[in-house]
Amino acid sequence: MKxxxxxxxxxxxxxxxxxxxxxxxxxxxxxREVGPTSSREAITYLRTLNEKKDSLLKEIxxxxxxxxxxxxxxxxxxxxxxxxxxxISKWEALLGLKGITGAGxxxxxxxxxxxxxxxxxFIDLVNDxxxxxxxxxxxxxxxxxxxSYLYQSGNQLSISGRLVDAPxxxxxxxxxxxxxxxxxxxxxxxxxxxxxxxxxxxSIKNNMIISAGGIQ
Amino acid sequence: MKHLLKSYVxxxxxxxxxxxxxxxxxxxxxxxxxxxxxxxxxxWKDTExxxxxxxxxxxxxxxxxxxxxxxxxxxxxxxxxxxxxxxLKIEIGLGPIAGPGLxxxxxxxxxxxxxxxxxxxYIIHESYLRYLxxxxxxxxxxxxxxxxxxxxxxxxxxxxxxxxxxxGKRIAPPYEIxxxxxxxxxxxxxxxSSFFRFLENYKxxxxxxxxxKVSPYLELSQGTGVIDLESFxxxx
Numbered sequence: 459m460k461x462x463x464x465x466x467x468x469x470x471x472x473x474x475x476x477x478x479x480x481x482x483x484x485x486x487x488x489x490r491e492v493g494p495t496s497s498r499e500a501i502t503y504l505r506t507l508n509e510k511k512d513s514l515l516k517e518i519x520x521x522x523x524x525x526x527x528x529x530x531x532x533x534x535x536x537x538x539x540x541x542x543x544x545x546i547s548k549w550e551a552l553l554g555l556k557g558i559t560g561a562g563x564x565x566x567x568x569x570x571x572x573x574x575x576x577x578x579x580f581i582d583l584v585n586d587x588x589x590x591x592x593x594x595x596x597x598x599x600x601x602x603x604x605x606s607y608l609y610q611s612g613n614q615l616s617i618s619g620r621l622v623d624a625p626x627x628x629x630x631x632x633x634x635x636x637x638x639x640x641x642x643x644x645x646x647x648x649x650x651x652x653x654x655x656x657x658x659x660x661s662i663k664n665n666m667i668i669s670a671g672g673i674q
Numbered sequence: 675m676k677h678l679l680k681s682y683v684x685x686x687x688x689x690x691x692x693x694x695x696x697x698x699x700x701x702x703x704x705x706x707x708x709x710x711x712x713x714x715x716x717x718w719k720d721t722e723x724x725x726x727x728x729x730x731x732x733x734x735x736x737x738x739x740x741x742x743x744x745x746x747x748x749x750x751x752x753x754x755x756x757x758x759x760x761x762l763k764i765e766i767g768l769g770p771i772a773g774p775g776l777x778x779x780x781x782x783x784x785x786x787x788x789x790x791x792x793x794x795x796y797i798i799h800e801s802y803l804r805y806l807x808x809x810x811x812x813x814x815x816x817x818x819x820x821x822x823x824x825x826x827x828x829x830x831x832x833x834x835x836x837x838x839x840x841x842g843k844r845i846a847p848p849y850e851i852x853x854x855x856x857x858x859x860x861x862x863x864x865x866x867s868s869f870f871r872f873l874e875n876y877k878x879x880x881x882x883x884x885x886x887k888v889s890p891y892l893e894l895s896q897g898t899g900v901i902d903l904e905s906f907x908x909x910x
Contacts, residue, residue, distance in 0.1 A: 514729060528739065588830045
């Protein structure tokens with residue numbers, strides 16, 4: 459009888475321990491995995507994912523075409539060299555080693571007298587523009603390359619050591635409609651500037667050139 | 675006998691309570707709180723999986739192309755061109771890279787916000803990642819990644835509510851910014867920056883978790899962001 463009782467007590471403890479371990483194990487992912495917390499956020503995230511999905515599908519189509527092209531026995535060395543040189547030229551342009559042409563936005567930013575815009579304003583603006591699909595960005599004709607960094611130097615903005623002053627002219631080549639909408643969304647760059655009393659003008663240009671100069 | 679019965683009642687209540695909490699937690703950890711709209715929740719989970727599959731497909735096609743190109747490249751001239759192209763792609767963030775570097779780890783505060791405190795002081799915001807990446811570039815980082823995402827030339831870091839997105843993809847805390855480059859220089863520049871001092875201040879005041887770790891060897895995978903080379907022209 460006593461053995462039976464001890465068995466049940468031990469069994470009861472075992473169940474409690476198992477449940478406590480389960481508690482701990484399920485608690486960890488709850489704290490670690492973060493997802494949208496409302497339907498609205500989930501829809502916004504879903505939209506971003508779908509944009510990425512579409513661009514990946516287009517890329518895959520092009521990659522498959524390239525594989526077909528490369529598989530053609532008749533591909534001559536000269537043609538291959540030519541296509542490689544063209545590709546290299548495009549990558550160089552993206553990196554800022556060469557200029558880029560295309561449609562884009564001109565954003566003129568004029569702070570009030572004695573007003574200093576923080577470096578974070580420009581870091582966030584550049585981030586927004588990349589997010590809107592920009593292919594090249596410059597601030598007062600200083601190209602923002604992969605390794606460009608921005609910092610505050612007194613009242614001036616420094617782009618990888620090059621000082622630029624207000625008024626600022628930010629140029630971005632890319633899909634104009636998306637770029638413009640990214641800046642004009644509620645709570646976005648335009649609204650932030652208006653709150654600070656900064657004069658902001660956004661205009662679309664059908665043909666722009668952003669010169670080389672991104673790499674230090 | 676009465677004593678034994680009491681023990682079993684207490685035991686049953688305890689087991690019931692634990693099972694209840696476990697099931698509740700398990701449900702949340704699997705489904706994530708989406709305010710009850712399961713349709714949308716399942717949809718974005720599925721789309722995330724689809725995007726991941728497409729990215730893997732794209733990576734394998736690119737590898738196939740590289741192999742085919744290597745087969746065609748029979749002379750030194752073409753091989754040199756291929757190497758120049760691949761080097762440029764590494765700089766852009768489209769090729770894998772490895773080397774010594776620095777890991778900056780960030781996480782939300784484990785401390786519960788004090789009454790009257792703004793809860794946003796206790797969490798890592800997406801802008802923190804942007805500002806730290808900017809500092810790492812000042813420290814001449816050659817390549818940067820955040821968790822599993824490579825920072826490309828056109829990478830964007832944004833947020834949807836509390837969720838941080840890098841290249842449009844959800845990343846979860848702790849956030850690890852890995853930078854390949856000269857670790858000593860990056861640590862020096864980081865410690866000199868006013869933003870890092872701000873973070874250290876928040877670490878003391880609100881318990882934000884921030885740390886720097888030098889690594890002798892870091893590997894960064896190739897970026898999966900799409901860059902359409904046909905959408906722009908090269909200036910003459």
